[in-house]
Amino acid sequence: MAAVTATSNTTTTTARAVGAGSPTADLAPLQIERRALGASDVRIDIKFCGICHSDIHFARGEWGEIPYPAVPGHEIAGVVAAVGSDVTGFAVGDRVGVGCMVNSCRECENCQAGNEQYCIAGNTQTYGSVDRDGTFTYGGYSDHVVVDQDFVLRIPDEIPLEEAAPLLCAGITTYSPLRHWNAGPGKQVAVVGLGGLGHMAVKFAHALGAEVTVLSQSLRKQEDGLRLGADHYYATSDDATFTALAHRFDLIINTVSAVIDMGAMLSLVKTDGALVNVGAPSEPLPVPVFPLLMQRRTFAGSGIGSIRETQEMLEFCAEHGIAADIEVISADQVNEAWERVLASDVRYRFVIDNSTLTA
Amino acid sequence: MAAVTATSNTTTTTARAVGAGSPTADLAPLQIERRALGASDVRIDIKFCGICHSDIHFARGEWGEIPYPAVPGHEIAGVVAAVGSDVTGFAVGDRVGVGCMVNSCRECENCQAGNEQYCIAGNTQTYGSVDRDGTFTYGGYSDHVVVDQDFVLRIPDEIPLEEAAPLLCAGITTYSPLRHWNAGPGKQVAVVGLGGLGHMAVKFAHALGAEVTVLSQSLRKQEDGLRLGADHYYATSDDATFTALAHRFDLIINTVSAVIDMGAMLSLVKTDGALVNVGAPSEPLPVPVFPLLMQRRTFAGSGIGSIRETQEMLEFCAEHGIAADIEVISADQVNEAWERVLASDVRYRFVIDNSTLTA
Numbered sequence: 001m002a003a004v005t006a007t008s009n010t011t012t013t014t015a016r017a018v019g020a021g022s023p024t025a026d027l028a029p030l031q032i033e034r035r036a037l038g039a040s041d042v043r044i045d046i047k048f049c050g051i052c053h054s055d056i057h058f059a060r061g062e063w064g065e066i067p068y069p070a071v072p073g074h075e076i077a078g079v080v081a082a083v084g085s086d087v088t089g090f091a092v093g094d095r096v097g098v099g100c101m102v103n104s105c106r107e108c109e110n111c112q113a114g115n116e117q118y119c120i121a122g123n124t125q126t127y128g129s130v131d132r133d134g135t136f137t138y139g140g141y142s143d144h145v146v147v148d149q150d151f152v153l154r155i156p157d158e159i160p161l162e163e164a165a166p167l168l169c170a171g172i173t174t175y176s177p178l179r180h181w182n183a184g185p186g187k188q189v190a191v192v193g194l195g196g197l198g199h200m201a202v203k204f205a206h207a208l209g210a211e212v213t214v215l216s217q218s219l220r221k222q223e224d225g226l227r228l229g230a231d232h233y234y235a236t237s238d239d240a241t242f243t244a245l246a247h248r249f250d251l252i253i254n255t256v257s258a259v260i261d262m263g264a265m266l267s268l269v270k271t272d273g274a275l276v277n278v279g280a281p282s283e284p285l286p287v288p289v290f291p292l293l294m295q296r297r298t299f300a301g302s303g304i305g306s307i308r309e310t311q312e313m314l315e316f317c318a319e320h321g322i323a324a325d326i327e328v329i330s331a332d333q334v335n336e337a338w339e340r341v342l343a344s345d346v347r348y349r350f351v352i353d354n355s356t357l358t359a
Numbered sequence: 360m361a362a363v364t365a366t367s368n369t370t371t372t373t374a375r376a377v378g379a380g381s382p383t384a385d386l387a388p389l390q391i392e393r394r395a396l397g398a399s400d401v402r403i404d405i406k407f408c409g410i411c412h413s414d415i416h417f418a419r420g421e422w423g424e425i426p427y428p429a430v431p432g433h434e435i436a437g438v439v440a441a442v443g444s445d446v447t448g449f450a451v452g453d454r455v456g457v458g459c460m461v462n463s464c465r466e467c468e469n470c471q472a473g474n475e476q477y478c479i480a481g482n483t484q485t486y487g488s489v490d491r492d493g494t495f496t497y498g499g500y501s502d503h504v505v506v507d508q509d510f511v512l513r514i515p516d517e518i519p520l521e522e523a524a525p526l527l528c529a530g531i532t533t534y535s536p537l538r539h540w541n542a543g544p545g546k547q548v549a550v551v552g553l554g555g556l557g558h559m560a561v562k563f564a565h566a567l568g569a570e571v572t573v574l575s576q577s578l579r580k581q582e583d584g585l586r587l588g589a590d591h592y593y594a595t596s597d598d599a600t601f602t603a604l605a606h607r608f609d610l611i612i613n614t615v616s617a618v619i620d621m622g623a624m625l626s627l628v629k630t631d632g633a634l635v636n637v638g639a640p641s642e643p644l645p646v647p648v649f650p651l652l653m654q655r656r657t658f659a660g661s662g663i664g665s666i667r668e669t670q671e672m673l674e675f676c677a678e679h680g681i682a683a684d685i686e687v688i689s690a691d692q693v694n695e696a697w698e699r700v701l702a703s704d705v706r707y708r709f710v711i712d713n714s715t716l717t718a
Contacts (some may be wrong), residue, residue: 262643266403287643294662302655
């Protein structure tokens with residue numbers, strides 16, 4: 001990292017990164033500028049960064065036009081390299097993480113209530129946002145990042161940094177709805193899709209004490225699912241699944257971003273139960289209303305979690321020996337990894353070893 | 360009524376009715392048989408029956424094939440004409456009502472919990488169902504009906520029977536979700552559509568203490584809406600409505616059975632708020648997932664209410680001076696009334712004067 005030792009708060013720093021120059025370009029090494037260390041900023045030497053499906057949607061412009069180069073990555077784990085003069089909670093050498101957001105308006109009712117993930121003005125995303133100082137945000141596929149202390153998480157010593165990285169998105173995105181909808185002892189919880197998010201949802205739901213069922217397209221990953229903590233594993237390609245599990249679940253966490261048969265899935269939800277999407281399909285989902293009406297079911301969505309809840313999740317992981325199942329890659333393998341993500345060929349999260357960045 | 364004085368519990372009774380002989384036929388006078396009075400049955404001399412949009416969907420076979428003749432009507436208000444030997448809660452002359460259901464399995468967890476409207480085996484609908492004794496159910500477009508005492512409601516003396524009839528469907532269908540989702544002081548509640556259900560939703564939400572906004576296609580019924588208890592009235596045909604009311608509502612009750620712009624409507628819901636359908640469109644609603652994810656919003660459905668809650672609603676109406684706004688018609692005006700229902704030309708519920716039945 002070129003300028004990790006800089007202490008002036010007026011000097012930007014140059015970061016090695018890997019990013020996309022256009023919606024269709026392969027990722028390639030490049031350099032980006034990080035803002036000068038502000039009084040409340042923490043400069044983080046990034047050790048590992050998880051690869052999320054969102055990174056691909058974003059960089060390829062599938063969620064809207066973006067400026068290039070695009071440097072994604074919002075599952076950041078590293079070590080504090082420098083702190084601004086007003087930073088009190090972090091010191092050089094601390095093990096820290098950054099998730100999907102790096103700022104918010106701090107004034108709306110949600111920010112005031114500590115739910116900055118639902119900032120009404122829109123939170124500042126770790127990549128692809130304009131931050132409050134006017135700078136454009138670049139993600140964690142890079143060697144360092146500068147983030148306001150209020151959006152930095154502490155990674156407990158029990159969790160290896162590379163296994164902690166995916167907790168910052170895949171982890172909190174599944175932990176938060178499981179907590180909000182009260183997954184726990186006596187509750188029947190299903191997880192649709194056993195990918196990066198799904199495998200974390202299974203671990204959390206199990207650790208929270210719920211009876212856990214995986215609903216996957218096939219039984220291909222059944223052994224994994226049971227090992228991760230599922231009590232049952234069913235294939236959604238088999239119509240008998242929907243007969244066997246009718247009216248079974250208090251809560252279904254749907255991690256799949258594709259369009260699914262919502263009527264069939266809702267039929268598995270109990271009266272007053274919820275089907276909660278954490279996957280974000282780009283097309284609207286066709287939702288038949290009768291299955292909602294007839295059992296007062298709800299269809300909801302949930303996005304990441306607050307900083308407070310993310311810290312709680314990390315402590316929960318430390319306490320329960322939970323982390324992500326990962327495959328560590330070098331920076332020059334990112335394009336290949338993206339192809340494998342698109343093919344659902346990863347168990348269960350790629351994590352970039354950021355020491356291999358070469359730009 | 361031909362046989363209202365019969366007391367034998369082995370004799371069926373012949374009822375005058377009006378019904379449809381086919382999906383395309385006009386309604387016409389006809390006779391149907393009611394089952395013999397069972398030990399726990401109440402025979403009700405029907406004085407008034409409300410006309411619900413569901414009646415039309417049902418009789419025209421739009422919700423699936425049905426046997427004919429079809430005799431709809433599930434907003435029944437009348438007087439007890441006879442009671443079976445085990446009936447303890449009702450006596451001849453009592454003012455009573457019957458809503459959308461006349462039986463349920465009584466064994467499932469929902470029935471056991473007093474939520475028989477969500478009977479897992481499916482409750483027995485007032486018309487178009489096969490009852491537990493194997494007889495086919497006919498609705499309230501007739502001069503009398505025989506119903507198990509557990510599904511008969513007591514109509515408080517304060518409420519005229521003709522104004523009480525629509526409470527049994529339009530009333531409870533809106534009261535139940537308002538209560539379940541905690542409409543009350545400090546809450547912002549919107550009602551989409553100002554028809555039979557919508558006008559009751561406005562009255563209830565206002566009486567419960569919420570700040571009430573009507574969202575209607577146009578401002579045509581604005582004066583009515585404000586008179587009924589709304590604090591605000593907006594046209595959904597005006598794009599400015601969606602800017603002005605962004606993120607406003609804790610709860611939106613959607614009474615519209617047509618497909619609406621769900622993304623636009625969800626944008627009006629607060630974080631953790633709910634959009635609840637009581638309208639039942641026959642086509643799936645296209646629901647964009649991002650508006651759910653970004654503010655942890657829920658889209659839900661709610662169907663009628665339990666018998667216990669329906670009785671509570673009737674008492675609430677008596678206490679707050681609430682009833683339906685109605686237009687009383689004679690039985691020979693039913694076909695015309697249906698056309699006006701389809702054209703949304705009713706303020707706000709047609710009620711048949713069942714003394715005019717001629718079959």
